[in-house]
Amino acid sequence: MLILKDCRELLTVKENAKDLIGLMNNTSVLIKGERIKKIGPYEELIKLVDDEDFEEIDCSDKVVMPGYVDSHTHLLFGKSRVDEYVASLTNASAEVKKLVKLVGLEASIFYTKNASDEELIESSLTKLKRMLLSGTTTVEIKSGYGIDKETELRQLRLINKLKEKTPQTILSTYLGAHYFDLEMGKEKYIDFMISEVLPIIKEENLADFSDIWVDDGYYTAEDADRFLSACLDFGLVPTLHSECYSAIGGAKVAAKLKAANIGHLNYLTREDAKALAENNVVGIIIPTTDFSVAHPKPVDPSYMLEEGMNLAIATNLNPGNWFESMDLAMTLACRNHEMTERQAIRSATLNGAKALRIEKDYGSIEEGKYADIQIRDSDSYKNVVYKVGVNEVVQVIKKGKKLI
Numbered sequence: 001m002l003i004l005k006d007c008r009e010l011l012t013v014k015e016n017a018k019d020l021i022g023l024m025n026n027t028s029v030l031i032k033g034e035r036i037k038k039i040g041p042y043e044e045l046i047k048l049v050d051d052e053d054f055e056e057i058d059c060s061d062k063v064v065m066p067g068y069v070d071s072h073t074h075l076l077f078g079k080s081r082v083d084e085y086v087a088s089l090t091n092a093s094a095e096v097k098k099l100v101k102l103v104g105l106e107a108s109i110f111y112t113k114n115a116s117d118e119e120l121i122e123s124s125l126t127k128l129k130r131m132l133l134s135g136t137t138t139v140e141i142k143s144g145y146g147i148d149k150e151t152e153l154r155q156l157r158l159i160n161k162l163k164e165k166t167p168q169t170i171l172s173t174y175l176g177a178h179y180f181d182l183e184m185g186k187e188k189y190i191d192f193m194i195s196e197v198l199p200i201i202k203e204e205n206l207a208d209f210s211d212i213w214v215d216d217g218y219y220t221a222e223d224a225d226r227f228l229s230a231c232l233d234f235g236l237v238p239t240l241h242s243e244c245y246s247a248i249g250g251a252k253v254a255a256k257l258k259a260a261n262i263g264h265l266n267y268l269t270r271e272d273a274k275a276l277a278e279n280n281v282v283g284i285i286i287p288t289t290d291f292s293v294a295h296p297k298p299v300d301p302s303y304m305l306e307e308g309m310n311l312a313i314a315t316n317l318n319p320g321n322w323f324e325s326m327d328l329a330m331t332l333a334c335r336n337h338e339m340t341e342r343q344a345i346r347s348a349t350l351n352g353a354k355a356l357r358i359e360k361d362y363g364s365i366e367e368g369k370y371a372d373i374q375i376r377d378s379d380s381y382k383n384v385v386y387k388v389g390v391n392e393v394v395q396v397i398k399k400g401k402k403l404i
């Protein structure tokens with residue numbers, strides 16, 4: 001058993017918290033096994049201890065809050081695209097393409113296909129370790145850098161292997177429709193995924209979610225409806241990337257299919273926001289990508305919140321947007337997208353869990369849930385979005401185990 005004693009600030013982020021973060025002062029948390037047993041005054045909790053291996057951590061000068069749930073990443077990929085990124089700082093995209101021959105998704109598809117399993121696992125574990133040390137205890141990871149059956153399945157199998165190699169909870173997404181085989185063409189590529197790839201994903205239980213990139217030049221809303229509906233038949237819960245560069249209609253499909261989440265949303269209409277809220281689809285805000293691509297229309301969470309949507313914040317870690325830190329994603333959400341620090345904290349924890357439909361067990365510090373907790377050497381939870389680039393995390397507890 002473990003007691004987090006006298007937390008200076010305990011952010012429970014409980015479901016019905018009026019202040020969004022469920023702030024409590026000088027409160028303690030009793031952990032038994034993997035789960036939170038009781039929250040309350042130390043004197044009460046100590047009476048419940050019935051274990052010789054009992055331990056306590058003095059949290060009287062600490063901020064204690066739920067581990068982050070990063071609900072949208074592409075973190076398993078071969079080789080970085082650093083040359084493309086630095087060229088893009090001072091050049092327009094046509095010029096970048098001349099300076100760096102292989103760019104964008106095509107580059108990552110090539111590099112991922114040519115990386116060995118060991119390289120992909122090792123580079124992913126390195127990222128996951130740094131994410132853990134900055135408070136992230138649950139991570140969603142997508143395939144999507146293999147436009148052939150072999151590489152897509154290999155990505156998913158490796159994502160599943162990561163589950164055994166990292167303490168974090170990992171959820172896996174089949175982003176088959178990220179790009180497509182140019183020779184095959186889009187229509188045939190969708191047929192191919194449905195008939196050739198999905199049966200194997202189901203048989204080997206390789207993915208929790210399906211995903212599609214709905215955008216001009218990529219997939220349409222109709223493609224999304226066809227592909228995600230087929231994935232549903234194979235037991236995969238739909239998610240989408242959509243409304244990033246136009247109001248292309250993916251949001252309507254998300255509402256219709258009651259997707260778990262939809263990411264990007266720069267061009268989401270108010271009407272669609274309402275439909276997403278009504279259908280319990282979580283919106284994933286990605287302030288890091290708006291920053292790294294200098295997006296012409298930064299996402300505006302205000303009307304989505306007014307319409308009652310649950311919003312999550314994620315890093316969207318990918319080779320074109322190398323962000324691992326949820327603190328940083330939240331900092332950008334507040335400064336560039338006018339979220340409050342409390343909205344940002346809720347979006348990075350409980351709402352991340354809702355985006356992945358695991359809120360029954362994850363995302364907040366509540367009795368009965370897994371003890372996934374970060375402890376910060378800090379005088380205020382507000383430092384999360386204030387001290388930019390400063391990592392105040394000194395301890396991470398994952399399913400009741402101290403990891404630092």
Ligand SMILES: N=CN[C@@H](CCC(=O)O)C(=O)O
Nearest residue numbers: 104105108213316318319320
């Ligand atoms: N098509 C875009 N998908 C990713 C970027 C992937 C990449 O650039 O490698 C996104 O979510 O932003």
